[in-house]
Amino acid sequence: MPDHQNEIILITCASGKQSSALIPHLIPHYPHLRLQCHSSPSAATLSENYPKAEIVQADLANKDDCTRILKNVTAAFLVLPPFHPHESQLGINFIDACNAQEDAGGPFQHLVYSSVIHPILRKLLNHDVKRYVEEYLIESGLDYTILQPTHIMEMLPLAKLLKDEKPMYPCNWNPATKFSFVTTKDIGQAAAKVLMQRDAHFAATYQLVSTPKPLSYVEACGIVSKVLGKEVQVQQKSFEDAVENTIKMINGGKEPPKQMKEIGARMFLYYNERGLVGNCNVLKWLLERETTGCEEWVRTRVGEIEKSKAS
Template sequence: MPDFQNDLILITCASGKQSAALIPHILKSYKKIRLQCNSSASAESLRQKYPNTEVVQADLFSASDCSRIIADVTACWLVLPPFHPHETSLGTTFIDACIAQKDSQGPLQHVVYSSVIHPILQKLLNHDCKRYVEEYLIESGLDYTILQPTHMMEMLPIAHLMQQENPTHLCNWNPTTKFSFVTTRDVGEAGARVLEQRQKHIAATYQLVSTKSPLSYTEACEIVSKVLGKEVKAQQKGFEDAVNTSIKMINGGKEPPKAMKEIGSRMFLYYNERGLIGNSNVLGWLLEREPTSYEQWAKMKVEEIGSASK
């Protein structure tokens, strides 16, 4: 059973959307939390936001850094940087550090890996690389849980749409293609339950899908239109513009390396034709409530934005 007073919990990529949604839940239960980030700017921001946590700046590509941040850790939440050209190596390097910590009689009891829905999709390079990390974790001898979130609702920039008189969402792919969505709210809560219940979820793999039925971005914008009280249109961007803008933003505003751009290009082409479809049953069971619908999420975002502006 978890020792909420003394267990040390490590959360990687702590500035990212998924980890940011997890941290408030973990703060309610565990007293000792270590947050990993890559940049000094992120480290400073995390220290200000979570003053009662330990913030560590570390490169997950570095074996010595991975060993340093996993030291004395009881359980960890592993998220890897998105679209990283060496994501598989980052994952296996971190898992090696976990194995070494446990083999040296360390306290590690649980690794929770936030992967992606359908990592078997080889055409999606950003999914396929996670397949190898999952395999390495499963064969590592470590106690693990794998979470597989689908396409995030947070991809729709509601704050930006609220500011427009005649709002239009510029989609990176065909707006009529269907997706199953999840919100980081549900991902964070599900991750916290797994970390807090630990033994109940060892060796499990869970799809994380919030929406009961797949939605296109056209349909998503119709839902948001009702919430905002004004029509929100969905319009597709040009392919090159979509790839360049999105991948540059993921890369912190800097020009991305060629390999990173290729990963994004393959994903956009796939999403344009096939979307990403999953099932919400498992998430509902895990949360012990109905997952958040797209309309509920939109309403919560509008309320959150309104409260922040007061």
Template sequence: MPADIQNDVLLVTCANGKQSSHLLPFLLPKWKHLRLAVRSEASRQKLLEQYGPTWQSNMVSDIEVVSVDLAQSENCMRICEGVTVVYHIGPAFHPRATEIGYNIIDAANTHGVKHLVYSSVLHPSLRKLMNHDCKRYIEEHLIESGLPYTILQPSQFMDLFPIQNLLSEEKPIVTSLCNPDVKSSYTSLHDLGEAAANILEQREEHFHATYQLVSTSPPMSYRDVCEIASSVIGRDILLRTMPFQKTLEGNMGGLLGLPEDAYSRDGVQRMLLYYESRGLVGNTNVLRWLLGREPSNWEEWIQGKMGCVVEGN
């Protein structure tokens, strides 16, 4: 059975993050009962300011934004009460990310949630990557929980490419934090949000599935991406590579907008060391099927961002 979007209560965690910002626009016109969990009161206020007018115009009948510490199991129990479906996004490089995942799964099970969709990561079996390895345990706990689940595995996000900055520069420059010639696959946050919204609405046909969600094919290097961007924006982009040792000695959290703590630093260092020689590669077939269209390629993604900049002006 599909979701009852008029009556079901949908909980989204990390509702003010990058992923949610591309999921909520697909949910708001349809779902009438939303509970959005954020980490702080500041995030709660920001979310209310950003989406409040949209909620009112779409006449969402019941929406709640809660600031909550998901590392506390009693908080997870509280926010899962009365919930029909959970979309769980864990915090990036968080020292208690695995515990948070367990807490949400256990709370959802206690309250009889009908569907738990977990946004994981491509290849969680890669133990060298701390941010992948912790999700491996969450996936295992979810699979063994008995809950109807769907696991989503996106790759590196295209949206981290600084296209807005490049468009504002007369002589655009990009700095690669690791080897720019190692090939990877990338996921568009817009594609991920649309696919996730489809899964949440279609529900039962996606029970007990694990999906690789990759947008770009074939795998390509950061240098390839810069060459495509240069062609699309009509300006040569200078690609600089930061010496790897200097990258490791830098502000790891600051480089990626993460907290500057020991755990985040270790996690980012290991990630960049892995990307330095191996990259992260997946397949686009499943995302194409879920979307019912071709996933985004780099040319389309950049052109879309250019359009957003023009409209913003």
């Protein structure tokens, strides 16, 4: 059985959506959490939110940094920076550092890698890069679990739609295309269960989908309209605006490198025609409960927003 009280658990990209949903599940059980981030502002925010955790700044492109943050770590939750032009290499660097720590007699036992649904989709460059990381991890000899989340429901800017008198959702692709969604709530709970139970999930790959049926953004915004009691319009952005604005936002407001734009452009073209569809049965089994549907998520999130306003 895992020794929760004495183990160090490392969470990468700790200020991102997935890790932020995981950390609260681990805090009551693991006194020694090590949270990795890249920037000083992220480190300051993490220190404020999790004063008892160890906060480390590190660049996963730097092999020495990977070695440093893995010192005395027993298990790690690996999320890689999205749309990074060298994402595969970052994952390989981290896996090599895990192997080196284990080979040197360290306590490392388990790597949980948050990949993406359908990494075999080569037309999606942001999926394809994760395919190489998965392959390298499977062949590494490490005990691992691979999680494959689909399109994250929190992409919908619910707080803004709730605030606006005439809400309009600007969609980056054809809003009639179908997607399967997952909530970060379900990702966080599933990842926590895998980390805490450990060997029961070795060598497993789990597709993480919350919505029982695929939804278009028109249908998703229809559900939001029903809950908010006001119609949410959906308007598709131009392709150029979608790529430019989204990738720049992901790059922290700075002008992104050409490779990042190319990755985003390929994704938006694919989503425009094909969407992204999976199945919720595996996540339902893993959570031992019904997964979180779109309407349930909207109602819960609206309640949280209104509660925070009142306080």
